[in-house]
Amino acid sequence: MKRLGVIGGLGPMASAYFLELLVQMTDASTDQEHLDVILLCRPTIPDRTAAILDPSRESPVPMMREAARELERIGACCIAVPCITSHHFFEELQPAVSIPFLHLVRETVSHLREQGVKKAGILATTGTIRTRLFQDELERQGLSYVIPDEAGQEKVMHLIYKNVKAGLRPELPLFEEVSTGLRKQGAECAILGCTELSLIKRDYPLGPGYLDALEVLAKASIEFCEKPLKPDFQNLITR
Amino acid sequence: MKRLGVIGGLGPMASAYFLELLVQMTDASTDQEHLDVILLCRPTIPDRTAAILDPSRESPVPMMREAARELERIGACCIAVPCITSHHFFEELQPAVSIPFLHLVRETVSHLREQGVKKAGILATTGTIRTRLFQDELERQGLSYVIPDEAGQEKVMHLIYKNVKAGLRPELPLFEEVSTGLRKQGAECAILGCTELSLIKRDYPLGPGYLDALEVLAKASIEFCEKPLKPDFQNLITR
Numbered sequence: 151m152k153r154l155g156v157i158g159g160l161g162p163m164a165s166a167y168f169l170e171l172l173v174q175m176t177d178a179s180t181d182q183e184h185l186d187v188i189l190l191c192r193p194t195i196p197d198r199t200a201a202i203l204d205p206s207r208e209s210p211v212p213m214m215r216e217a218a219r220e221l222e223r224i225g226a227c228c229i230a231v232p233c234i235t236s237h238h239f240f241e242e243l244q245p246a247v248s249i250p251f252l253h254l255v256r257e258t259v260s261h262l263r264e265q266g267v268k269k270a271g272i273l274a275t276t277g278t279i280r281t282r283l284f285q286d287e288l289e290r291q292g293l294s295y296v297i298p299d300e301a302g303q304e305k306v307m308h309l310i311y312k313n314v315k316a317g318l319r320p321e322l323p324l325f326e327e328v329s330t331g332l333r334k335q336g337a338e339c340a341i342l343g344c345t346e347l348s349l350i351k352r353d354y355p356l357g358p359g360y361l362d363a364l365e366v367l368a369k370a371s372i373e374f375c376e377k378p379l380k381p382d383f384q385n386l387i388t389r
Numbered sequence: 390m391k392r393l394g395v396i397g398g399l400g401p402m403a404s405a406y407f408l409e410l411l412v413q414m415t416d417a418s419t420d421q422e423h424l425d426v427i428l429l430c431r432p433t434i435p436d437r438t439a440a441i442l443d444p445s446r447e448s449p450v451p452m453m454r455e456a457a458r459e460l461e462r463i464g465a466c467c468i469a470v471p472c473i474t475s476h477h478f479f480e481e482l483q484p485a486v487s488i489p490f491l492h493l494v495r496e497t498v499s500h501l502r503e504q505g506v507k508k509a510g511i512l513a514t515t516g517t518i519r520t521r522l523f524q525d526e527l528e529r530q531g532l533s534y535v536i537p538d539e540a541g542q543e544k545v546m547h548l549i550y551k552n553v554k555a556g557l558r559p560e561l562p563l564f565e566e567v568s569t570g571l572r573k574q575g576a577e578c579a580i581l582g583c584t585e586l587s588l589i590k591r592d593y594p595l596g597p598g599y600l601d602a603l604e605v606l607a608k609a610s611i612e613f614c615e616k617p618l619k620p621d622f623q624n625l626i627t628r
Contacts, residue, residue, distance in 0.1 A: 151433065161420040166408035169430070173401040181400040184432040191408070191426035194390065224459065 152375040153186045155226025155249070157217045159193035160210075160233035161315075164345035164364065167352060168232035171368035177378040185377055188224050190217045198235040199277035211239050215246040222247045230254075230371045232364060234274065234343055238281045252374060254367040258341060259287045261366050265387055267339045269294045270361075271332030273306055274343035284343055296335040302328045306344075314346040322354060333359070339387055351388075360388045391614040392425045394465025394488070396456045398432035399449075399472035400554075403584035403603065406591060407471035410607035416617040424616055427463050429456045437474040438516035450478055454485040461486045469493075469610045471603060473513065473582055477520045491613060493606040497580060498526045500605050504626055506578045508533045509600075510571030512545055513582035523582055535574040541567045545583075553585040561593060572598070578626055590627075599627045 154172075158165030169189065178184050195217075196208040214236070221229055230252045231237070237255050244251055262270050272284045272295055279285075279297055288295045298306060305324045313320040332340050339359050342348055348364040350356070365386045372379050393411075397404030408428065417423050434456075435447040453475070460468055469491045470476070476494050483490055501509050511523045511534055518524075518536055527534045537545060544563040552559040571579050578598050581587055587603040589595070604625045611618050 159420065159423060159426070162412040162423040163409065166405055166412060169405035169408060169428075170402065173405060181398065181432045181436070184398060184401040185430070186398070186433065187428070187430035189408075189426070189428040189430065191424070191428065193420045193423040194425065197420070220463065224463070 151186055152227040153188060153225050154371050154375050155218075155221030155224075155229045156187060156189040157192065157214060157221070157229060157231045158189050159191035160195055160198065160231070160236055161345070162191060162193055163349065164232045165189065165191055167345070167349060168230070168364060168368060171365055172371060175365070175368050175380055175383045176372055177380045183377075185372065185375055188221055188226055190220060192217055198233065198238065199275065202235065202238055202277055202281055210236070211242050214239065214243055218243055218247045218251075222249050228252055228371075228374050230367055232345060232367060234283070234345065234363060235278055235281075237283055252367060252370045254363050254370070255283050255287050257370045258343070258361065258363045258366045259284070259291045259293065261386060262293060262339060262341075262361060263291050265385055267293065267387070269296065269336050269338055271295070271329070271335070271337030271340040272297050272343055273328065273332075273340050273347055275310060276303060276307055278343055279303065284341060296332055296337050298328050298331055302331050309350070310344055310346040314349055320350045320354065325350065325356070329359075356388060358389050361386055390425055391466040392427060392464050393610050393614050394457075394460030394463075394468045395426060395428040396431065396453060396460070396468060396470045397428050398430035399434055399437065399470070399475055400584070401430060401432055402588065403471045404428065404430055406584070406588060407469070407603060407607060410604055411610060414604070414607050414619055414622045415611050416619040422616075424611065424614055427460055427465055429459060431456055437472065437477065438514065441474070441477055441516055441520055449475070450481050453478065453482055457482055457486045457490075461488050467491055467610075467613050469606055471584060471606060473522070473584065473602060474517055474520075476522055491606060491609045493602050493609070494522050494526050496609045497582075497600065497602045497605045498523070498530045498532065500625060501532060501578060501580075501600060502530050504624055506532065506626070508535065508575050508577055510534070510568070510574070510576030510579040511536050511582055512567065512571075512579050512586055514549060515542060515546055517582055518542065523580060535571055535576050537567050537570055541570050548589070549583055549585040553588055559589045559593065564589065564595070568598075595627060597628050600625055
């Protein structure tokens, strides 16, 4: 039996929701058919965005490496990290272990490509946009993309930091405005590329044309560990 | 820093919700202030209720012992198990490790006592009722209790197995009928003594006079690991 390793706590609520997605998306009718998971929830791992924007800040890499080695030692067959910004550090982390890191960004773009999407919109933190995590991978796989304009990006950050992270109701009209902006620029689908946006999708119906990157990571985890996926979750783009 | 160990996957959804409760109830304003958690989600641990009702069935004890030892080795300072029926096996499990198991049943009854409750109702599976997990502890701490009559207990099992475990909406009028029955017998508060009932409380407003045992376990975990609890969660009985 294959055991999924998870480095969590970045943030902690996304880790809890990721576990919930694994349960919801696995085609199991008894407890015993679900995934075996080892989750190391280490919220003290230094802030990823801060380290990217200011290289003088403490790097999250040493603690993440240690967690990865621990997961390998306990018997994980692969590692999922339910935190998008962290993927910026994957090239530094992978050499620490011989089990693979599941790459949420790569998997998300592959899913778009498989579903025939040619042009995607990106909804993510300013940090993720600046590191070009999604843009570079979209280009690599031959897709084009659009991002919000400056005012739109401020609305996305407001939703993430002033609404969800602050424990308040998301201002859905803001969300709608940014999405409409992306569609006007030709996006066929908008990537929810930040786990706070995944939490908005969990709690509110967003309508068609969104792909939640956290759901993609759950799908990739279930498949890598050779568990059956519920048929409803083969195509994760909302309809 | 104190690290919480969790044996999970019994069932998997309760483990995800337990993590969510830890996040919601900790008084933290940044990721870094949250609990450090190691969760071993081992859904293949044999069914607890089956082993209690039929001693010829495979016991969950050996796999739970192994998980407990693993948690101790990785540095957990205590162990929480978000599965009520499992507590039946705690006396067999505790000698395997030198770190304490946090006892959800004992903590729940202590909480009722601290809040001045004299007579509690018990909402739990027929298995939990038969093992007298809650009844014995309530007696030990000097509280009296009531349980549903046979028809009421069938309604509780219907809610757990035919509604929640089946992924359907709970039939709340059934819930209301059983609760009213317990109150007529003099219960001042009803214990939600099954994690499926905790999931009903998560999703629907139940009104006053309930104590969710999973919330009690989250509170005990946060306190044992010396993290601050949000003031709203000092008294967990719904008002």
